[in-house]
Amino acid sequence: KFKMMNPSDSIVDWVLEMIPQMGAGWCPPGMLGIGIGGTAEKSMILAKQSLMGSIDMAQLKARGPRNDIEALRIEIYDKVNALGIGAQGLGGLSTILDVKIFDWPTHAASKPVAMIPNCAATRHAHFVLDGSGPVYLEAPKLEEWPDVNWTPDKAAIRVDLDTLTPDVVQTWKHGDRLLLNGKMLTGRDAAHKRIKDMLDAGEPLPVDFKGRVIYYVGPVDPVGEEVVGPAGPTTATRMDKFTRMMLDQGLLAMVGKAERGGDATKAIAEAKSAYLMAVGGAAYLVARAIKGSKVVGFADLGMEAIYEFEVSDFPVTVAVDSAGENVHQLAPLVWREKIAREGLLTPA
Incomplete structure (x- = not known):
């Protein structure tokens, strides 16, 4: 985001206006990098460079600000979190x-x-080119990282994708946690565009979408004994313009990350379908729920081909249910009121 402000304009007010408009495609919680001054180009570079620093807000708040920039950091941090948008x-x-x-x-x-x-999942390496020769980056030691062992929540609802019916989809409510099992199709930007072109030309599709669930993903190629490489969800909003078209093909539900726009939400409600949200920023962990993978259409598109995944306890949250109730609209409002009422972010 960029704005050429007047000198008297409030940076805090502008940030608070922009954050809700950014949606959840950037996989919050994360960091905000802000560049102030210079030229339009310079401010963008400053914002990017600022993100190379370590997370130290807790230490900053503990000792207190020593200058206006540090005070501004704290003010923006507190007021953005008070919006209640939350993780994902x-x-x-x-x-x-x-x-x-x-x-x-x-x-x-x-x-x-x-x-x-x-x-928050973004990793970056730092090095200096001093003219003495090439830079060699030492590979990270995996033993220094925590061993993540995820187990399904007992309260989550297991779903058999191979026998899924519209009646079952209509029992899901926004906020429900599901564990998907069975066969699931994939497709993202390039595949959806080609599907549209083929339908417009009256050509048959390589895959029957009737009664199926589609996952918005472009999986990375597998390495070694992997079934599939990292396969995290892509932002569903980009597929909004294709949503009604896909639902007309008999699609039962969609899986992606971030929110859906108004038109897509309306189409989902009219079709009594659902939009399910997978966890963004955790592509490797998500891929561990994928037990089988094969290309079933548009092989020439590479990672954007249509795959059929065999999944086991693939975790998702119902973000838009068949009634059009949208958790990305409702949940932040609930949390914003709760934060203000209970003073949850006020120091003790």
Whole structure:
């Protein structure tokens, strides 16, 4: 996001206006990088560079701000989290983990401000090119990382995709946690565009979508004995313009990340379908629920081909149910009111 502000404009107010518009496609909770000053181009570079720092908001708040920039970081951090957007946009206390700000001298009559969000799962390496030769980055030691062993929640609802019916889909309510089992199709931007072109031309599709569930993903190629490489969801909003078309093919439900727009939500409700949200920013862990994979259409598209996955206890949350109830709209409102009423983010 970028805005050429007037010198008297409030950066905090602008950030609070922009954050809800950004949706959940950036996989909150994460970091905000903000660049202030210079030119339009310089402010964007500053915002990106600021994200290279370590997360230290807890330490900053513990000792207190020592300058105006640090005070601004804390103010934005507190007020953004008070919005209640939460992890994955599903509502909660943590929308951002830190705010980083770099500034630069600028013309007295302008105030260029740029903001870049960064997923908390983003990794970055730092090195310096000093002219002495190539840089060799040491591979990370896996034993230094925690061993993540996920087990299904006993309260989650197991779903058999191979026998799924519209009646079952209509029993799901927004916020329900499901464990998908069975065969699931995939498809993202390129596949949806080609499907549209083929339908417009009256050509038969390579796959029958009637009674199926589609996962918005472009899986990475497998390595070694892997069935599939990292296979995290892509942002579903980009498929909104194809939603009604796909539902007309008999699709029962869709799986992706982030929110759906108004038109897509309306189409889902009219078709008595559902949109399910997988966890963004955890592609490797998501892939562990995929036990089989084969290309069933558009092989020339590579990772954007249509695959058929065999999944086991694939975890999702019902984000839009068959009545059109949208958790990305409802949950943040509930949490915003709860945070304000109970003072959940107020220091003890």
